Amino acid sequence: MTFNHQIRAGLLVGAGAIALAASPAFAQSSISVAPADEQAADVSGGTGSNSGLTEIVVTATKRETNLQKTPISISVMGAETIKERKVQSLLDLADGGVPSLRVATFEARQSALTIGIRGIVPLDANQPAREQGVGVYIDGVYLGRQHGLNTGLFDIERVEVLKGPQGTLFGRNTEGGALSLVSKTPTGEFGGSIDGGVGNIGSRNAALHLNLPKFAGFSIKLDGVYQHQDAITKNPLADQAGWGYFNRKGFRAAVRWQPVDGVTNDFSYDVARDENTPFYSQLLNYNPNNCLSGGTNRAPIAIPSGSTCVTPGTAFTGTQGTIKPLAPGIVVNGNSLMRTADIGVPQRNSVDKTHGFTNVLKWKVSPEVELRSITAWRGVDVQQWDNSGGAHRVPVINYTTACTAAAPCAFSRYSLADLRQRQFSQEFQAVGTVGSVDYVAGLYYFNEHVSDDAATPNSMGVVYVSPTEAKYVTIPFCTGSTPAFVGKAVNGCSIDRASQVTSKSYAVYGQATWNATEALHITLGGRYTWDEKQGDLTWSRNINYAVNTAAATANGYNRLDKKWRRFNPMATVAYDFNDDVHGYVKYSTGYRAGGASSRTSNYQAFNPEDVKNYEVGLKADLFNRHARINLAAYMMDRKGSQVDLSTIQPTATGNFNNLVTFNAPGTTKIRGIEADLTIKPTEGLKIDLSYAYTYTDIPAVPVTYREFTSAGVATGNSTTVLQKFYIVYTPRNAASAAIDYEFPQILGGARPKFHIDANYSQATQSFDQFATKADASFIVNARLSLLDIGLGGNANKMNIGVWSRNLFNNQLVYRRDPSNSLPAVQSTAASGVPNVVVIGNNGNILGDYGNFNMPRTFGIDASIKF
Template sequence: MTSKASAISIAALALALASQAHAAAPAPADPAPAAASGEEPTIQEIVVTATKRETNLQKTPISISVVNAQVIKDRHIQSLYDLADGGVPSLRVATFEARQSALTIGIRGIVPLDANQPAREQGVGIYVDGVYLARQHGLNAALFDIERIEVLKGPQGTLFGRNSEGGALSIISKAPSGKFGGSVNAGYGNYGAYTIGAHLDLPEFHNLSVKLDGIKQYQNATTKDPLPGSTGWNYYDRQGFRGAVRWKPSSDITNDFSVDVAQDKNTPFYSQLLNYNPNGCANGAVTAATTCVLPSFSYTTLTGGPVKPLLPGVVVNGTSRMTTADIGVPQQPSVDKSHGFTNNFKWKLSPEVEIRSITAWRGVDMAQYDNSGGAHRVPTIALTAACTAAAPCAFSRYSLADLRQRQFSQELQAVGSIDRIDYVAGLFYFNEHVSDDAATPASIGAVAITDGLGNVTGANYVTIPFCTGSTPLFVGKAVNGCSIDRASAVRSRSYAAYGQATWNATDALHITVGGRYTKDKKEGVLTFFNNLNYATATPAQLAANGYQPLDKTWNRFNPMATIAYDVTNGLHVYAKYSTGYRAGGASSRTPNYLPFNPEDLKSYEVGLKSDFWDHRARFNLAGYIMDRKNSQEDLSFITTANGASVNVLRAINAPGITKIRGVEADLTVAPVTGLTLNLSYAYTYTHIPLIPVTFTVGAVTSAPVLQQFYIPFTPRNAASGSIDYALPVGGGDTKVKVHIDGNYSQSAQGFDQFPTKAGASFIVNSRLSLADIGMSNAGQKLTVSLWVRNMFDKQYIFRQDPSNSLPGAPTSAAQLTTGAGGPIQNVLGDYGNFNAPRTFGIEGTVTF
């Protein structure tokens, strides 16, 4: 069976079998209530808002996973990164290498590797209370009081629209209730971790209800930095406040205001040296047996060796997570500050129409200090007697960066029903300004220890004084006057009109059609590259770099159509066609600000949703085929800019069709009172056509080399299971509650250019609670919990980069024409990041 057919055929077979089974039994007159009466076990109904109205999850013809408030507690989910363990198998979450606060989020194989550039977009839409968040920066801030997180799988190009070709992650906060109540929680864990939270609902007063939320989360580093005064790695210190006001002057009008501020101080995961010169790079001719081969260029000879020996004290460790770095380096926390204001207005004009307005201002300010690789990343140095205290040999790349983002969005919606037609119509406007800069100075110097005869016997390591203002425009920022690698600014505007209607042709047959027209406009400039100020550069300098500012406009129409049929009250099937679109942009990591085009996606999906065994069991299944055109891929190479060779990253559009195929299955069973079992599975097949890669130096362009690219962070097979059991004790509402979940992911690529795969993973989390202990007649209750994440302390590499194990890209016309002189002077080894270690703690919560 071909991969293209397998996804749909598996789902279709199960759909047919389930249809026959349910058709044999008479349908009950009414669906089961949210909870069964008495002691009968049952599965709760789940309400979602994926169609811009409240609907039953089982009757919504979209593949959706819901992470509700109880799951957030049971799994000890404090931020979106805690979903990286695979609790939703088709959702993939990874941190940006330089910061925990910037997240890569993918669904169904739509995973942008480097969406941290201002002129580049994500492939999955992130929404908080209906507001689109344009940047990955600041996404890992602490979660406030969350009602649920809806993971909408597959293109959401009609109702959600902007850059949601892989799906959408919709976070819904708890709204003010108008009744006095709330909760206070505090906890303590290993690595000096602690959490504090307070959530207060105030009584309604003059049609106004107020809700206040404050949170604090802290954890010490899990990999120590031996340099005194440095922070270490995998440290975080998050805090935030949210205030919400609900104004309800009449039964037909609801107006929600909210404001939030958050700060996230964090350090990245430690980048370990996993091996040393694993491809055996050495001077000489390239033969069929040579493994030191650059995948994007065919060298005939390798020069620049021998490969430099490791510095004294450097540890190679590809098997276990390092608890203390081998060589101390300067490392201080990066700081992300985010803020926002949202007004969500609803007016029920008549039984047929409700008018809604969502207005939001948001912003992020980021200062990055990343020394995650220490001595484990290039540049490499040769330790000789010339490395003296007066002139230490510099190494250890310190990645410094700043980003400032501001966005405004306005959305107007009309939602309602007329006879047998449910409809949604809307207008959307989005305006974003982003600027950034980056510098990579060395932070450590090696001083050779000699035996008095000029022979090197060891080394001392000293810190290198910070940058001294070679670019005065940037003094006071994270880059603080260092030589600027790159800086850019971009303005993005988006306009959209959309509509969707569902015709309930019969009580069982539902036909939905919709479409969205989008106009995206981007205007951007490079302000610096390789320390050249583009504002003051001469025309000849700009022409030599091939620079053009970005001024592009793209228009798209994204249609969708769904046929859904209720076979019985407990079995619903659907077939869906949908499309998605991700805007183009320009790469600020290239001296010419190289533009790239949008990518477009078509999706074909069938699915079933079923409840059976008297609502004690639920089984949902979806199979899909997705074809993506003009996939945006990243290519790292060396080019000449301002008379020097620099390492750049350009985004290119892959020719042909990228194929993504998959099957998703979810099973929930409540066999006896108090016991709930869950099992989820995702199969994802991806294939990008071979991409012709060329290099250009001056007027010379190399012959194209067909290179295979990959979709990162997307395992072929992933699964998650959980067990929840609640046992009443001592009378009243008190219960002993046990939760345990296990999450498996097959190995997957960590980068899109290399076949190298990171490690497979199996992570187990658990929680034991004594819940709802009565404290007084006023209704206060106490819950005390013991929790553990990564219970068995499993260690796996979630990102492995082999680029430092390979020859450098060609930098001269001679190399392009002859293939001679493949440089290996900076070969070191693969480096990578291990997952977080086992963490555990105790937590108490008082509700009132």
């Protein structure tokens, strides 16, 4: 059976399930709206009541609605679940607790995240002129960059994962969905909590959450967080940072002003600082494709039939160059996380600083209309120091007798970068109900300015001692002067690249739901967006384009000056078969804006990509609300997929990371099924099961390599090959299960509680140009708590708990890079050599390298509520 037949069968099964659930045998009593305290308890995973599963309130449609009656595929993680899973930052969601949501770090540092939903996952969304495919929102405010996202979470009420295109209400760059974080608001009553804990790997955390009494219409809430972890992998070089370290500090103040009935103004300010180092990039194998040494451009070695020493997208007939032997001391380990690096290298902490304010004004003008204004300003400042690969990334150590104390042979690419981002957004909304029509209308404005720079000097040298012994020394780097730059990390370096871009977006949108009958609801919506981008590549490979305009022209450089217009419609038909069973069919669209790659010398531009989504869903509460099942099946077609072709190009002073982003022709197919089941069979016991099946296929892309002379003149020789690309961090099958059990009260009211969750993800690609996959993942987390311990007869309560993440210490490679295992593409012709682009270069082949997941962590924490 083909997959298209499978997905059609899935759609039929979903429709059949809707009909079955609507039958009298499955008819249940109506759901009564739970009080606010019950809603909060259910969202947070509370299990204390035996009255069944209570209502979960979400704001996915810009109004508070019952999750079960909202015709969107949504997963919700509440405050209690966040605590049970020991989620301190967004990276902790990488274990797969929400199967459709994928989270991974950028190699360079922990605070830059790759976030994907339903197979919409960009490989490199950290470039200033490139956008993410999943919108991240905090209290309704869109975050323009995925930098700084991994700072510690403040007091979060819930995390909503909206799956599928959200182009109507949430706008551009939400083609895969939206990740919405909702903070707890001031209560106006004195109270709060003090939290703290310690664990292995030197971890410790503390938090203060304080609500002050309401005064003169003002309510104030203060939050402070601190999180620390020592290095996971030690650095043998004295006085240098290890890998996997973080130290986070943050403060947030929220003020709610309610001067009169019907008017609420929420103002918040937050500031955070995250010092961190990347996870260690290990050498996983050595020359795994058995590439051959020898040969020259004029007399290459033929590639044997059936060899895997074939670089995707090339038409190599032979190779030349020597496979360098491993230098003394380099360790190959593809089985377990190295807790001490093989060779010490310079490494200091990267620093991410985030800050901003949000003001949300709501005015209930009449029973039919509420007017809202959402104003926000945010900034991110980054200094990156990434030496995660050491001897495991190019350039490969050329260990020969020529490596002397006077002239050590250089290696260890130190990836240095700076980024400064500022954004302002203003949104006006009108939300209300007129007769049988619920409506949302809005105007949106977004203005972002980003600048960045990067350098990759070699930081280490090797001195030849003997065939089996080497001396490793630090070498001077970044000793020059770059007065045109203000970046702290790259100061004094030869500049690989630097750019700046301004993005503006304007939108008008509306959505209306006609409640035709008590059971039938028809929703139509649309959003019209104007996008503008103006950007400049100011430096490339240490050439100042503003000064050396001739070199910029010779490199084919054009500044980015693009405008795009899009209309994104949406239509949904939802039907309430009874008070407990709800079905919907949906058509939705979204798009991701275009941009330009600052990792190319010509600042190569690319266009937007667009997605259409066809979906059917079922949401049902069964057995007097002791079971809840939500199903969704979808078919997404994406045109203009933005794909990346990446190579590391060694130079005399360092290495240039060249990444070309372009739009793949044809239609990318994304198909999937999502299922969530919650069962509450008895008082105190709750079981959660989730599953996601995601099929993706990008049509083969013609890739052309052209040959140039050493002067940069095209010779006319070229090769064109159809190359397969893949969607990264998207497992075909992913599942999660959790059990929460709350024991009867003991010790005068204290409540023991046990939580365990297990999360599985099938192996998937880490790079979209390679078929090579990282490891399958199976992670188990657990917690045992004692809740509501009375303190001295007063109303204050204490909770204590012991916890473990990755309980069974399952060690797996979540990011595998095969680019150093295959021949490099040559484009510069040597005199008298015909069509050098069909001759691969083996001179920098070493092996796959990658990053292991977090090892087992465990600890004890306590919280005092007052």
